[in-house]
Amino acid sequence: MTCLQYAVSGRIALLTMAQPPVNSLGYDLRVALVAALDRANADPAVSALVLTGSERAFSGGADIREFDTPKFMQEPHLRTVVDLFEQSAKPVIAAIGGVCMGGGLELALSTHFRVASPQATIALPEVKLGLLPGAGGTQRLPRLLGLEAALSFILGGNPLPASKFKGTPLFNEIIEGDLIAGALAFAERVVADKLPIKRVCDLKVSYPSHEAFLQFARNMVKGVAGPYPAPLKIVDAIAATLKPSFAEGDAIEQRLFTELMLTPESRALRHLFQAERAASKIPDVPDGTPTRTIAKVGVIGAGTMGGGIAMNFLNAGLPVTLIETKQEALDRGIATITKNYQGSLQKGKLTEADLAKRLALLTGSLQFSDLSDCDLVIEAVFEDIAVKEKVFTALDLVAKPGAILASNTSTLDVNRIAGFTQRPADVVGLHFFSPANVMKLLEVVRGQATAKDVLATVMGLAKKIKKIAVVAGVCDGFIGNRMLMPYWAAAEDLIARGATPWQVDQAMEAFGMVMGPFRVSDLAGNDIGWAIRKSRAALNPQRPVKPNVADALCELGRFGQKTGKGWYRYEAGNRAPIPDPEVMALLESHRQKLGITAQTFSDEEIVTRCVYALINEGAKLLGEGIAARASDIDMVYLTGYGFPAYRGGPMHYANEIGLFKVARTLTELGKDGDPSWAPAPLIVECLSANRALT
Ligand code: NAD
Numbered sequence: 001m002t003c004l005q006y007a008v009s010g011r012i013a014l015l016t017m018a019q020p021p022v023n024s025l026g027y028d029l030r031v032a033l034v035a036a037l038d039r040a041n042a043d044p045a046v047s048a049l050v051l052t053g054s055e056r057a058f059s060g061g062a063d064i065r066e067f068d069t070p071k072f073m074q075e076p077h078l079r080t081v082v083d084l085f086e087q088s089a090k091p092v093i094a095a096i097g098g099v100c101m102g103g104g105l106e107l108a109l110s111t112h113f114r115v116a117s118p119q120a121t122i123a124l125p126e127v128k129l130g131l132l133p134g135a136g137g138t139q140r141l142p143r144l145l146g147l148e149a150a151l152s153f154i155l156g157g158n159p160l161p162a163s164k165f166k167g168t169p170l171f172n173e174i175i176e177g178d179l180i181a182g183a184l185a186f187a188e189r190v191v192a193d194k195l196p197i198k199r200v201c202d203l204k205v206s207y208p209s210h211e212a213f214l215q216f217a218r219n220m221v222k223g224v225a226g227p228y229p230a231p232l233k234i235v236d237a238i239a240a241t242l243k244p245s246f247a248e249g250d251a252i253e254q255r256l257f258t259e260l261m262l263t264p265e266s267r268a269l270r271h272l273f274q275a276e277r278a279a280s281k282i283p284d285v286p287d288g289t290p291t292r293t294i295a296k297v298g299v300i301g302a303g304t305m306g307g308g309i310a311m312n313f314l315n316a317g318l319p320v321t322l323i324e325t326k327q328e329a330l331d332r333g334i335a336t337i338t339k340n341y342q343g344s345l346q347k348g349k350l351t352e353a354d355l356a357k358r359l360a361l362l363t364g365s366l367q368f369s370d371l372s373d374c375d376l377v378i379e380a381v382f383e384d385i386a387v388k389e390k391v392f393t394a395l396d397l398v399a400k401p402g403a404i405l406a407s408n409t410s411t412l413d414v415n416r417i418a419g420f421t422q423r424p425a426d427v428v429g430l431h432f433f434s435p436a437n438v439m440k441l442l443e444v445v446r447g448q449a450t451a452k453d454v455l456a457t458v459m460g461l462a463k464k465i466k467k468i469a470v471v472a473g474v475c476d477g478f479i480g481n482r483m484l485m486p487y488w489a490a491a492e493d494l495i496a497r498g499a500t501p502w503q504v505d506q507a508m509e510a511f512g513m514v515m516g517p518f519r520v521s522d523l524a525g526n527d528i529g530w531a532i533r534k535s536r537a538a539l540n541p542q543r544p545v546k547p548n549v550a551d552a553l554c555e556l557g558r559f560g561q562k563t564g565k566g567w568y569r570y571e572a573g574n575r576a577p578i579p580d581p582e583v584m585a586l587l588e589s590h591r592q593k594l595g596i597t598a599q600t601f602s603d604e605e606i607v608t609r610c611v612y613a614l615i616n617e618g619a620k621l622l623g624e625g626i627a628a629r630a631s632d633i634d635m636v637y638l639t640g641y642g643f644p645a646y647r648g649g650p651m652h653y654a655n656e657i658g659l660f661k662v663a664r665t666l667t668e669l670g671k672d673g674d675p676s677w678a679p680a681p682l683i684v685e686c687l688s689a690n691r692a693l694t
Helices: 027-042 078-086 103-109 125-129 137-145 147-156 179-192 210-225 230-242 246-261 264-279 304-315 327-346 352-360 385-398 414-418 452-464 480-496 501-511 517-524 526-539 549-555 581-594 603-623 630-640 650-657 659-672 681-688
Strands: 004-009 012-017 048-052 057-059 092-096 099-101 113-116 121-123 297-300 320-323 362-365 376-379 404-407 427-432 441-446 468-473
Touching (some): 004 027, 012 027, 012 179, 027 078, 048 179, 057 092, 099 103, 113 179, 125 230, 137 147, 137 230, 137 246, 147 210, 147 230, 230 246, 264 468, 264 630, 264 650, 297 304, 304 320, 304 327, 304 427, 320 327, 327 352, 327 362, 385 404, 385 414, 404 452, 414 427, 441 630, 452 468, 480 501, 480 603, 480 630, 501 517, 526 549, 549 581, 603 630, 603 650, 603 659, 603 681, 650 659, 659 681
Parallel strands (some): 012 048, 092 113, 099 121, 320 362, 376 404, 404 427
Antiparallel strands (some): 004 012
């Protein structure tokens, strides 16, 4: 029984869950829990039990890795364990320190008394996985906290400190100081005073005019749940606490839980939960790979990206040296950072002291030599290979040995950039997204020569600055922007052939994208894509150039929100996009020039073309090894490109559709003669091997 320690102290059996890191309730621990419960109940020398975990966690809940395996339901499954503890003939006291979440809290609710340290945090986060607490949580919590408080706790899914529940029937005592000593003393009192066993299932829920309350709750939840089915089912499960018997309500909870497990939304959310954890692992860079110490950071370029990048490190308490070419540009960059912090101060997200501390960590300079004591330098200068060459050559001369040299380039070849230095092993791409202080995603671009300890270091650093890092190989656009190219091409092709930008945007937003492609482009600036197209054309003069409606738009100076006109028009001071007849005229003249007769597209056709373009390119880059796993691509699209979480990312979505249908549809789309629709080799390969994209 290595995952659970059993000890007897006086008349009390102490059961200590010992399954690092967070005592997740996998099969082995469940078996051990039942064995320990039986042992204590069978031992005449034992009068009560204390169940506890580690300082870090009582229990983090079910083992999510078991979710889609037979082990999840292998007896004793969690519902059985919970029932057995509740029915224990001897009193059980839960002693909760650290995290107590999901199934962990449900287990605690099945005990007869609960004590906690004030630092303990409790949560029923199942809603975040598209589920509801399925081991009695929806039935027991309302019996202790009441309908309303329990509903808001379960719908929120967020951790709350145990101390917040002091004085409620949820905790008999909040123990300051030594939790175990306090819990054992509490247990001794239970025995000495012959306190009756209090089973939560025996309590009744009462709420004045509960029908009206539940109706109100349903209406509220319907308004905010969007495409997610779990919140409404949570209301239904909580309503079932009013059934005459606990068993009836419990059966309803179980049925609703099973229904939710089978929804595509929950599958998608569970996939993303795993994907986030997987993304931090690099197959050939094992845990424990040595890392370099990063105590000071340099950022070159104080423009849009450099300022935001610097803020990430200042927020994490690391000193930053910010380099510019001219005092004016440096002042502008520092002023923007200060303004951003002042905005947070006004919103109450930052105190005056925090602001002062962050700004004190920032040093501006016009001298590259001031980077000589930095452990990491991130370059965020103009996207021009000649400028990058100048910067990396100069940086190589001043950076200390072992410093990590990173580029924030979006499109340029990181191997080529590494070649501008005498130390390509220290060079890596760190592709932040705009606004860099807000966006969660960080693409870590692994060059041919990038050292493993450099990768391990930046992956650890990403966690410190609260980013989700995904490793990408070197190619044009890495993962995210490379997939954007065919996505864009599909969207543009649609408007060239008869759809309107607003129809495409609406269709994609109805599919769940945070913003349709044309609204995104107007927000980011249409000139950015224009500049990239021009530089690509210059690099590949032999490639034929097709007349492009986006170029025609830019030639009119319609760069998007910043110029008041783009794919839409905008009124001064308002970001709301307004369809513009001038864009219609532009599209018509473009079609005339190319001899295209306008046709109509259904919203479904629009979504198919745009999403299948993403899927196919994702499969291509996965096949080429640019991404290590399909779920990494999904993380990129979720955290950087507004793909709907309830669809799980483009690769998961492809697996849900089924690769047979994906391949057939792609082949069908390619019948017009565009070879880019040909199914990616990996799709064909997976299909014939009868496996999913992984
Ligand atoms: P920007 O034009 O806003 O800022 C670039 C800054 O670099 C300017 O302030 C310029 O004065 C400074 N600079 C130029 N040469 C320099 C030098 N030799 N030494 C010091 N400073 C110098 O550009 P940006 O949008 O911040 O983009 C910077 C980099 O980040 C580019 O490689 C770009 O591709 C990449 N990127 C941009 C975005 C985005 O959305 N803007 C997103 C991801 C990555």
